[in-house]
Amino acid sequence: MKFRFPVVVIDEDFRSENISGSGIRDLADAIGREGMEVVGFTSYGDLTAFAQQASRASCFIVSIDDEEFGDGSDDGASQSLEAIQDFLQAVRQRNTDIPVFLYGETRTSRHIPNEILRELHGFIHMFEDTPEFVARHIIREANKYLESLAPPFFDALMNYASDSSYSWHCPGHSGGVAFLKSPVGQMFHQFFGENMLRADVCNAVEELGQLLDHTGPVSASEHNAARIFGCDHLFFVTNGTSTSNKVVWHSV
Known part of the structure; x- marks a missing residue:
């Protein structure tokens, strides 16, 4: 039986005409071609509010390269990481197993602390692999999670x-x-x-x-x-x- 548990993408550039938006849309299209539904959110607001989707999603992909996550300064980076950490904490309070991926540039991944990394299923390096390969990897993790749900x-x-x-x-x-x-x-x-x-x-x-x-x-x-x-x-x-x-x- 086919259940509706979409992949949730949280990226303000999801519909933007910049390089980040193009990359995440290519990934979302590749996931869709593999038969998995994708739901994209383009407004962050309170990032922890999206944790309420944990009961109806198969996976989260969260972008960390948007302007809302900081302007490159130490204060901006600190706010970015704090927002991500609050989001992960809110998700894990509701669901300890749902896959969560971060999406961004390779240079960004070097600054992510261990307390965030250990809650992730992976970091998607922007343009490092083909969208089709990354999509299949995400779907594999999402399906593994969904197959474990039913007693x-x-x-x-x-x-x-x-x-x-x-x-x-x-x-x-x-x-x-x-x-x-x-x-x-x-x-x-x-x-x-x-x-x-x-x-x-x-x-x-x-x-x-x-x-x-x-x-x-x-x-x-x-x-x-x-x-x-x-x-x-x-x-x-x-x-x-x-x-x-x-x-x-x-x-x-």
Whole structure:
């Protein structure tokens, strides 16, 4: 399934007719030709405000060669680095894994302190490589990040729903097909969407594992949930609180 997680470019020269603007547009076009959406922002304002995009982006590319980042003086450079550092801190508070790249001239990269460098996935040296090569590198990192997002069971469920598998184990659900036979059913189907109805499956699907004997993606997801909650063991069950209470009673 194709999700909308664009590459976010923050560069005031994104639509300018100077050399920096030309370079970043060439890179954005190369990313687009590879099938990845690019969203460009041309007004910096409070740079940390863009950190709110961290939940809906696949990658950040931030230019550091614009006039807004300083006039070459020590004070200007200090303000530039402080703005970048505040942006990275705001991003990492929300998302520790999303790729962040800086884009600028090679001479600029020499002045970036280690506390900024260690939060980056790379520094894109302006015109040092072809846009196509850099685009593929960025997309590789973005895809690696996106592939790591879904927990085990949700990942398996998405693959199952997108693989056009028939629900023979649960024929009454029928993947929502029954709703297509009446006008109000069509309305219901369009409101909730086909993915939700195709993912309405039984608790014993080979591709998704078994809830009753805790195998496959179910087991992997239980181990992942146990890690998150900091417990020794964690088990998923069907039904509601009554079943949960029975599990607790049996365990003690």
